[in-house]
Amino acid sequence: MSDELVELARRASALAVLRDGALDRRELQERLGVSRPTAHRFTRTFEDQGLVERSAGELSLTPMGAVIAESVAEFRETVETAQRVEPVFEIVSDADPTFVREAFGNATVTTAEPGDPYRGVRRFMSLVEDSERLRGVDPTAINPLHLDGLHARIVDGMETDAIFLPGVVESLLRSNPDRAREAFESGNLTLRVHDDLPFGLTLCDDRIGIGLYDDETGLLKTYIDTASPAAREWAEDVYADYRDESTLLSEHSELSELLPAEAETND
Structure with a gap:
């Protein structure tokens, strides 16, 4: 697994939150329960990767980001299910x-x-x-x-x-x-x-x-x-x-x- 995929898996929660709709950075920070620098790092990384876009001060998933967010969520669910059963x-x-x-x-x-x-x-x-x-x-x-x-x-x-x-x-x-x-x-x-x-x-x-x-x-x-x-x-x-x-x-x-x-x- 590439470093980029590992990083996406680690930040699955952030992607999952954005699947629910657009958020500004403060809302994202509150929903994730992370510090301001951490939220900033998340959004910067996602923007650099083309996974999110900014409009009117809010962040939302790009079409590619939505596909990847869904795939990461499925991967996470599969891992959690496999470990449990x-x-x-x-x-x-x-x-x-x-x-x-x-x-x-x-x-x-x-x-x-x-x-x-x-x-x-x-x-x-x-x-x-x-x-x-x-x-x-x-x-x-x-x-x-x-x-x-x-x-x-x-x-x-x-x-x-x-x-x-x-x-x-x-x-x-x-x-x-x-x-x-x-x-x-x-x-x-x-x-x-x-x-x-x-x-x-x-x-x-x-x-x-x-x-x-x-x-x-x-x-x-x-x-x-x-x-x-x-x-x-x-x-x-x-x-x-x-x-x-x-x-x-x-x-x-x-x-x-x-x-x-x-x-x-x-x-």
């Missing part, structure tokens, strides 16, 4: 900057903390409470602290279609036979089995979420959710791929025997 790149490794901005620019990022390891799970459950339909891909077992809550939502009518690893499905059904029977008998639960699930993905009514898990503990370490249409489209495609590659529990050669008899026709 860094875990996403473990999953969407080939994402282009525009997709990252559009899909995750306004995402909510919830990270586990030493004194509160279940922050991400609580965030997920808050979305489930308001959702009439839940689809998901999950590489780990359901957190026992929230199993009752999920069971209640399913029995109460939340249509749920979930994809798990074989071992997770087996553990879930063997450890919770009564809950499993009630959930399947409600007709609202469909379980599928997949052998390779590297991350978690949830699709609720209004938001989609990505879950990243700790390799050692299996706990959810980061949950990133968003309502953006771009992220929804991406999540729908990813979920469809895993669904197509998965096996219905009722058709699984080894695990289907764990299904309650009444549920085999509902799965």
Whole structure:
């Protein structure tokens, strides 16, 4: 990156202020919260570069300045978004900057903390409470602290279609036979089995979420959710791929025997 581009990035705030309309030097100084010499240096540099022009004592962006100001703002937003949702790149490794901005620019990022390891799970459950339909891909077992809550939502009518690893499905059904029977008998639960699930993905009514898990503990370490249409489209495609590659529990050669008899026709 040239020195000029670095300087533009550093002075992105000044360009952003001028995108809102013409200002005199004192107004620019006040809006930026900088000293008079600093404001003078900004305006002189921008004038020398042909980015601003002066008319009737006010500074405004030139046509070229407007284009560059928009580009610098997009660059800054992309960098800030990328830093905030860094875990996403473990999953969407080939994402282009525009997709990252559009899909995750306004995402909510919830990270586990030493004194509160279940922050991400609580965030997920808050979305489930308001959702009439839940689809998901999950590489780990359901957190026992929230199993009752999920069971209640399913029995109460939340249509749920979930994809798990074989071992997770087996553990879930063997450890919770009564809950499993009630959930399947409600007709609202469909379980599928997949052998390779590297991350978690949830699709609720209004938001989609990505879950990243700790390799050692299996706990959810980061949950990133968003309502953006771009992220929804991406999540729908990813979920469809895993669904197509998965096996219905009722058709699984080894695990289907764990299904309650009444549920085999509902799965």
